Amino acid sequence: MRSRAILVLLDWPSSYSCSRPVIRIEHLHKTYQVANRDITALTDINLQIEAGEVFGIIGRSGAGKSTLIRTLNLLERPSSGSIFIEGEDITQFDSAGLHKLRQRVGMIFQHFNLLNAKTVAANIDWPLKITGKYTPAQRQERVIELLALVGLGEHHDKYPSQLSGGQKQRVGIARALANYPHLLLCDEATSALDPETTQSILRLLLDINRKLGLTIVLITHEMQIIRTICDRVAVIDDARIVETGKVADVFLHPQHAVTQRLVAESHIFDNEAGLQVANFRGKLVRLTFVGDITYQPILSHIAAATQALITILQGTISRIKDTPYGQLLVELNGSEEDLRRVFAHFDQYQIRHEVLP
């Protein structure tokens, strides 16, 4: 099994994984006509997605995220604007160019969309077959490699109806990777799965992203998914992108109201409303650590160096993808001078601090 997986890696063209934009979206607009009324799905979308990154697009239902991801392989035609994939404007492609592009861009779906009449192997073989580029023997070998990659080796001859949801999505992933894509689009790929299966599918996606250097663009309505696997995120609301940035930045310092609500709803940070602020006589400060300092005894250092009393009232120490972070609510007691020195230390260690009223 393991050796098979390695074989896949050797087969993969090594042309990607350097940092250059795979996707550049410029001034993208999309309006639908529904019952003679114009409905705007996307307004002036500008995005750049780098090679090898996992890029998340988050928004509520109806925000336009689904339309956005579907423009990336032109399942949805934009009304205006350009989409450059590896330097080529795909909105200018003729139908032959479009078929070729779609063979290079894999896509997985919320409801898997497998062919029920075909076996697992035939489902994965089908995208290989339609290219007309491989012999039956090459295709058969590739199917076995892909099944090993997603951990479904023994389900070769089963039909999709005999598989669990998570297994179906694994088949979907294998199928999407069949033609050595540079880019994988995930359309709410885990929304129909239970939390445990979701985690295993996310791990698989991350694994594929790392091993193969594949760029992944995913849409979701769950902050938890963004936090688990994405490098960067764009928040979409009412057809517009309202915030873009590194996940840790957006997560810890959400700027836009929509982002703040999404973060709050994800319940990653404890609700501070339960605290009776009036009960504390010292200064209440929210501290945010990002990176390696999260695991260092900084508060002890500061306490020892300044004589100030630091009480931790609430806190979270966790990870955003690979980045450790902590968010603590502390009460500071001490003289003016002590407190001034405490804040100086915060600045020195680059700990973000925010004094609560």
Next chain:
Amino acid sequence: MINWSLVDWADVWQATLETLVMTGASLFFTVLIGLPLGILLFLTARRQLLAQRGVYLVLSLVINVLRSVPFLILLIVMIPVTLLMVGTSLGVEGAIPPLVIGTAPFFARLVENVLREIDRGVIEACQAMGAKTYQIVFGALLPEALPGLLAAVTITAITLMSYASMSGVIGGGGLGDLAIRFGYQRFQTEVMVVTVAVLVVLVQLLQFFGDRLVLHFTRK
């Protein structure tokens, strides 16, 4: 009272064979014409792969017109055309053209409906893979729709059998002809009972084997 000696069993056997031949041959041509027509209807409908409003509307209109003509009228109207096509409007051969024209539009509609039942997501997944329309039709749509298509063929075969019997009215062959000439015109109720009984058995058999076939290909 009932006198079974009036029934000529050799005639009944001959008529049964004729009915089977008429049904089988017309079923073949019905599927040959109706299947592509149904696929075209499906593909040209709104928001489908080859969405072509004009083509869809014209096809749809022709099908509706043909389907709204009562079969008995179609049998009579078709006589000159049938003469041109097979040289006679009588007997087994004479019945086949009107049977095909009568049921192909019906079958095309059934095919369209079966194809519409396929999850749009599956078609979308095929598009996303870069499949061309013909590849989607032959590689995905038809295999996915196979159980539904077989059910549609079964229904059509049974309809054809009943239409084939009706063609006895204008001199088509088979059980219908037997029932009309002996059972009806000569008041031999026994012949009528026997032909109806044979038809009941044939319909049961068709439905039974049709269902078995559908089940065999169902993967859900």
